[in-house]
Amino acid sequence: MVYDIVILGGGPAGLTAAIYGKRAGFNTLLIDESPESGGQILTTYEVDNYPGLPKIGGMDMGKKFREHADNFGAEFAVGRVSSIEKEGDIFKLVTRKVTYEAKSVIIATGAGHRKLGVPGEAEFGGMGVSYCATCDGAFFKDKVTAVMGGGDVALEDAIFLSRMCKKVYLIHRRDEFRGAKVLQDQVKSIENIECVMDSVITEIKGDKAVNAVLIHNKKTEEDKEIPVDGVFIAVGIQPNTDKIKNLPDMDEAGYIIAGETCETSIPGIFAAGDVRTKQLRQVITSAADGANAVTSIGRYLA
Numbered sequence: 001m002v003y004d005i006v007i008l009g010g011g012p013a014g015l016t017a018a019i020y021g022k023r024a025g026f027n028t029l030l031i032d033e034s035p036e037s038g039g040q041i042l043t044t045y046e047v048d049n050y051p052g053l054p055k056i057g058g059m060d061m062g063k064k065f066r067e068h069a070d071n072f073g074a075e076f077a078v079g080r081v082s083s084i085e086k087e088g089d090i091f092k093l094v095t096r097k098v099t100y101e102a103k104s105v106i107i108a109t110g111a112g113h114r115k116l117g118v119p120g121e122a123e124f125g126g127m128g129v130s131y132c133a134t135c136d137g138a139f140f141k142d143k144v145t146a147v148m149g150g151g152d153v154a155l156e157d158a159i160f161l162s163r164m165c166k167k168v169y170l171i172h173r174r175d176e177f178r179g180a181k182v183l184q185d186q187v188k189s190i191e192n193i194e195c196v197m198d199s200v201i202t203e204i205k206g207d208k209a210v211n212a213v214l215i216h217n218k219k220t221e222e223d224k225e226i227p228v229d230g231v232f233i234a235v236g237i238q239p240n241t242d243k244i245k246n247l248p249d250m251d252e253a254g255y256i257i258a259g260e261t262c263e264t265s266i267p268g269i270f271a272a273g274d275v276r277t278k279q280l281r282q283v284i285t286s287a288a289d290g291a292n293a294v295t296s297i298g299r300y301l302a
């Protein structure tokens with residue numbers, strides 16, 4: 001069977017594309033590596049800037065998006081697409097067990113956590129080093145933790161952890177945060193968050209589990225060790241484009257080059273959400289991409 005649209009990725013972009021695809025009468029399949037829909041929002045404690053759904057939990061938001069797509073009868077499959085091959089006008093999407101066929105493809109594989117790349121990071125993964133405060137924060141009740149990063153995620157993580165940890169060090173490499181002003185104000189008002197500016201973690205130390213971070217102050221050139229029980233790394237994201245062969249043109253960071261129409265360098269392949277080159281990567285812009293990609297597909301298939 002040849003689908004009109006096959007979507008790779010079940011985050012807000014992919015799920016919105018599934019909703020729009022089915023509403024427009026297209027035979028639509030969404031393939032995701034995980035049976036649980038939502039993508040990155042599944043590891044977000046709270047989303048507070050999506051209109052109409054104030055302070056919604058990430059998990060709940062993922063469920064709502066999925067239910068909406070289910071209600072329209074979108075098809076879902078679990079699998080990892082390793083290659084996209086074009087034969088005539090048909091795309092073949094190769095997974096380990098099945099090769100799916102489609103007239104058009106939406107790549108909505110999103111982005112994942114960027115690594116810090118310091119000694120101890122890999123060694124203590126799951127033993128005190130985490131990339132998800134909402135997933136692992138509860139393990140650090142009444143303990144001391146460090147968050148590395150200065151974006152929205154780092155600020156949100158520090159706020160979240162401050163509710164259960166004895167103390168949270170928020171370590172950032174510059175003297176001002178990148179994250180939203182509203183989050184910065186909140187961080188400053190919380191007593192058990194200590195901001196450590198102009199500094200980077202150079203090593204994560206431990207025995208069986210993490211027990212300290214070594215930090216380097218870039219202004220004073222001073223090095224110091226801070227005893228901590230856990231380290232949460234929130235230094236941004238990188239696109240999930242490294243595991244699929246034959247993708248359209250990408251920029252130097254690995255994002256698929258596409259504008260608002262989501263058209264890529266390969267006619268028939270569209271890129272939506274965090275995986276494409278864009279100014280703002282949030283749920284609302286990902287959802288907008290899902291809608292735009294299907295609108296472009298309407299024109300392409302006609």
Ligand code: NAP
Nearest residue numbers: 048049149150151152153154173174178234235236237281
């Ligand atoms: P981000 O905005 O790219 O911030 C990454 C932070 O990590 C920056 O402060 C950056 O420092 C720092 N950093 C990068 N590489 C580093 C390194 N090697 N060593 C030390 N520090 C490093 O990423 P994010 O916070 O993960 O957010 C990702 C996207 O999701 C953003 O677009 C964000 O707005 C969005 N988001 C939105 C919400 C919301 O709206 N509620 C919530 C979460 C995330 P510099 O500042 O010096 O570059």
